[in-house]
Amino acid sequence: MMLSIFSLSLVQTDELQTIKTQEGKKLIISEKIYDLDGNIIPFKSLTEGKVLLNVWASWCITCLVEHPFLKSITESKDVKLIGINYKDQNFNAMNYLDKNGDPYEYSIFDLSGDISLKLGVTGAPETFLVIDGEIVSHRIGEVNLEVWNEKFAPYF
Amino acid sequence: MKNLLHIFKIFFIFTLPIAADNLYENLNADQLKRLDYLSENIRCPKCSYGNINSSNAPISKDLKQEIADLIGEGYTDDEIFNLMEERYGNYVILKTDINENKTLFLIPLMVLLISILLVTTYTIKRSK
Numbered sequence: 001m002m003l004s005i006f007s008l009s010l011v012q013t014d015e016l017q018t019i020k021t022q023e024g025k026k027l028i029i030s031e032k033i034y035d036l037d038g039n040i041i042p043f044k045s046l047t048e049g050k051v052l053l054n055v056w057a058s059w060c061i062t063c064l065v066e067h068p069f070l071k072s073i074t075e076s077k078d079v080k081l082i083g084i085n086y087k088d089q090n091f092n093a094m095n096y097l098d099k100n101g102d103p104y105e106y107s108i109f110d111l112s113g114d115i116s117l118k119l120g121v122t123g124a125p126e127t128f129l130v131i132d133g134e135i136v137s138h139r140i141g142e143v144n145l146e147v148w149n150e151k152f153a154p155y156f
Numbered sequence: 157m158k159n160l161l162h163i164f165k166i167f168f169i170f171t172l173p174i175a176a177d178n179l180y181e182n183l184n185a186d187q188l189k190r191l192d193y194l195s196e197n198i199r200c201p202k203c204s205y206g207n208i209n210s211s212n213a214p215i216s217k218d219l220k221q222e223i224a225d226l227i228g229e230g231y232t233d234d235e236i237f238n239l240m241e242e243r244y245g246n247y248v249i250l251k252t253d254i255n256e257n258k259t260l261f262l263i264p265l266m267v268l269l270i271s272i273l274l275v276t277t278y279t280i281k282r283s284k
Contacts, residue, residue, distance in 0.1 A: 002263055009259040019201045020245025087214060117218050120243050122201040 021138035022120040027053075027130050029115055035106040036085060036093055047133035050155065052081045054104070054143075055116055057088040058096035060124040066142045067100050073148065074103040077156055083107030086116050086124045129155060180224045187227050194227075194236055195220050197251040201244045 033041045046053070054070060056063040074081050083104035085093045090109065097107075110116050119128070122140060129137035129152055137151045183191060192209065198219065200211035208216035219240075226236050241249055254261050 002267055005259060006263040009257055009263070018245075019204070019247055020243075022243075113214065113218055117215070117222065122215050122244075123213070 019122060019140065021140065022128065022135050023138050025120075025135050027128075027133050027135055028118065030118070031115055033115065034109050036090060036097075036109050038109075039106075041106065041108065046082065046130065049132065050080060051130045052079050052152070053084060053128040053130060054081060055084045055086050055121050055124050055126040056107075057086045057124045058092040059088065060086075062142045063125045064100065066125055066144065067103075069144055069148070071101055071103040079156065080105060084116055084119075084121075085109050086121065087111065087113045127152075131155065182228050183224060190227055190233060191220070191224050194223050194233060197249065198223075198237075198240050199248040199250050201248055204247075207250055 027047060029043055029046070033043065035041055056067075070081060073079055081104050083106070085107045088111070090111075093107065093109075097104075108115065113121075120138075125142060127139045127143050128135050136155065139147055139151055141147075143152070180188060180191060195209040196207050198208050200206055200208045200213055200216045201219075202213045202215045203211050208219050223236055226239070231239075237249055237251065
């Protein structure tokens with residue numbers, strides 16, 4: 001009997017046993033943000049309407065895998081896609097976009113990773129859907145058609 | 157003499173890693189201990205099978221730096237744990253809290269006590 005109570009109390013936890021996504025939180029960036037060309041970006045442009053934020057880097061192989069899908073999404077749908085260039089050299093990032101095409105309206109330059117860290121990013125790639133400043137959908141990992149249909153398509 | 161100098165240089169190179177150990181210069185010994193305790197008890201959110209002290213993932217280094225900054229700013233341990241829990245969920249907190257699930261901690265203790273009781277009464281009975 002005791003063994004059964006013990007094992008029941010073991011499984012009793014209702015917490016999700018993975019990393020929590022950032023869904024339901026407000027998008028907060030306290031630092032000044034710049035794009036890859038060094039232009040300053042008003043934070044307001046991220047909190048107005050529907051914005052798809054994609055964390056990417058030129059060193060990230062999974063980002064390269066999801067890149068064609070992101071391009072096809074921006075071509076076929078009315079999506080405002082903004083990149084966050086995570087822990088990357090400016091030169092490498094530019095090269096990457098020249099070579100593979102640039103689906104992003106612009107990319108936020110985050111060399112130190114500080115902006116992303118405070119957003120709750122654990123690595124690249126990650127994708128946030130922000131509607132009027134609130135994160136409604138967050139994918140940790142690659143976005144493909146299946147994930148898109150499940151997590152993001154209902155909002156478009 | 158020249159050889160001696162070379163040997164000295166080699167020894168000097170070997171001591172460099174010791175000097176590199178203290179990456180968090182703005183913290184005193186006490187705060188470093190707290191940093192160590194916190195990083196031992198917060199799970200790496202990326203690799204998820206170790207704490208951020210044992211992990212080489214970039215996010216772990218960033219988190220450790222952030223925790224060091226927070227300690228420097230005067231945050232308490234609980235506040236830092238709460239901040240991390242708020243951001244990544246309860247999953248990243250490796251520290252166990254008895255109050256969360258008391259049965260889990262009490263039942264093994266009870267089993268131990270009961271079995272000690274049973275064994276002692278059994279042996280006493282047999283020796284008679």
